[in-house]
Amino acid sequence: MRYGYWLPVFGGWLRNVENENMQASWAYVKRLAQRSEQIGFDVTLIAELNLNDIKGVEADSLDAWSTAAALAAVTEKIELMVAVRPTFHLPALLAKQAANIDHVSNGRLTLNVVSSWWADEARKYGVAFEQHDDRYARTSEWLDVLDGVWKQDHFSYLGKYYRVEDNVLEPKPVSKPRPTLYAGGESPAAKELIAEKCDAYLMHGDPPERVHEKIVDLRARRARHRLLPPLKFGVAGYAIVRETAREAQDELRRITDVRQSAAGYANYQQWLAGTQLEQRVSLEDYSVSNRGLRSGLVGTPAQVAERLGQFEAAGVDLVLLQCSPQLDEMERFAATVIRRNSSVTASA
Numbered sequence: 544m545r546y547g548y549w550l551p552v553f554g555g556w557l558r559n560v561e562n563e564n565m566q567a568s569w570a571y572v573k574r575l576a577q578r579s580e581q582i583g584f585d586v587t588l589i590a591e592l593n594l595n596d597i598k599g600v601e602a603d604s605l606d607a608w609s610t611a612a613a614l615a616a617v618t619e620k621i622e623l624m625v626a627v628r629p630t631f632h633l634p635a636l637l638a639k640q641a642a643n644i645d646h647v648s649n650g651r652l653t654l655n656v657v658s659s660w661w662a663d664e665a666r667k668y669g670v671a672f673e674q675h676d677d678r679y680a681r682t683s684e685w686l687d688v689l690d691g692v693w694k695q696d697h698f699s700y701l702g703k704y705y706r707v708e709d710n711v712l713e714p715k716p717v718s719k720p721r722p723t724l725y726a727g728g729e730s731p732a733a734k735e736l737i738a739e740k741c742d743a744y745l746m747h748g749d750p751p752e753r754v755h756e757k758i759v760d761l762r763a764r765r766a767r768h769r770l771l772p773p774l775k776f777g778v779a780g781y782a783i784v785r786e787t788a789r790e791a792q793d794e795l796r797r798i799t800d801v802r803q804s805a806a807g808y809a810n811y812q813q814w815l816a817g818t819q820l821e822q823r824v825s826l827e828d829y830s831v832s833n834r835g836l837r838s839g840l841v842g843t844p845a846q847v848a849e850r851l852g853q854f855e856a857a858g859v860d861l862v863l864l865q866c867s868p869q870l871d872e873m874e875r876f877a878a879t880v881i882r883r884n885s886s887v888t889a890s891a
Contacts, residue, residue, distance in 0.1 A: 546861075594661070631668075658728070685704070751857045782840040
């Protein structure tokens with residue numbers, strides 16, 4: 544199991560808690576990234592939104608790509624998984640930018656390809672917003688161009704959405720045959736695209752048995768593309784680790800109290816309207832993004848470690864954590880869960 548986390552580019556993850564004591568600032572994310580690779584974390588996911596959908600559109604949010612480039616220069620080991628939305632980036636230009644950051648990081652850059660969902664953000668930034676399946680059709684061509692210019696010399700492409708003629712992209716990425724492409728989604732269009740053109744499938748939080756069903760499904764879809772290597776699988780989770788189960792449940796009640804604050808509720812409703820999620824969303828899911836609480840990483844260190852073991856048995860390779868405040872809670876998670884699991888593995 545690899546351990547990753549969402550970089551808090553929005554200043555937190557809780558819609559009901561106004562101040563989580565972590566700023567949406569370069570100083571905070573730099574400190575967090577540098578410390579995280581020292582205590583056992585393998586990956587950080589840098590989300591890409593130009594508006595803050597957690598704390599409200601007037602709140603601060605960091606740009607994903609300039610943040611990733613800066614972190615590449617001040618970290619040594621951690622994988623920098625940067626979210627990228629095809630409607631916001633021309634593919635060949637993004638491939639050039641990503642290749643450069645890949646060199647700065649010496650091969651640590653990966654991409655999380657996300658089809659846009661927020662119509663208001665697109666309008667505010669002058670970007671076209673397309674219907675769900677049209678966005679995935681665009682993303683499919685976008686991935687063709689990205690892969691082509693990374694791997695080939697003088698690459699040309701003519702599609703419905705993109706045209707590239709005799710492209711020259713040098714230097715090519717350090718990562719071979721290309722930087723890893725992650726993606727998520729629950730619609731048939733998303734699953735087929737990921738099975739055919741990506742390297743790893745990222746899932747919203749769900750119990751291990753439900754995650755296993757999704758993994759079985761994606762493996763079967765992938766098997767139809769016989770020349771491709773197996774997919775990797777990651778799942779989101781919000782972690783609350785305490786000495787006692789009662790303390791963990793007390794913290795859970797605190798963060799899901801919707802009476803505190805709800806600045807991001809309207810944006811969240813728009814996100815639901817712009818996606819095709821398989822399940823209805825509860826107030827707990829509203830309180831914490833990416834259905835993180837459904838993963839069940841709430842309890843004592845032993846309980847959380849046991850749950851992670853269930854995810855690993857289900858086929859999960861990577862868990863992407865959110866917690867609050869991020870730095871403090873990641874220190875606790877590393878000391879009580881990562882080291883515990885490492886000790887068990889070493890003695891097995």
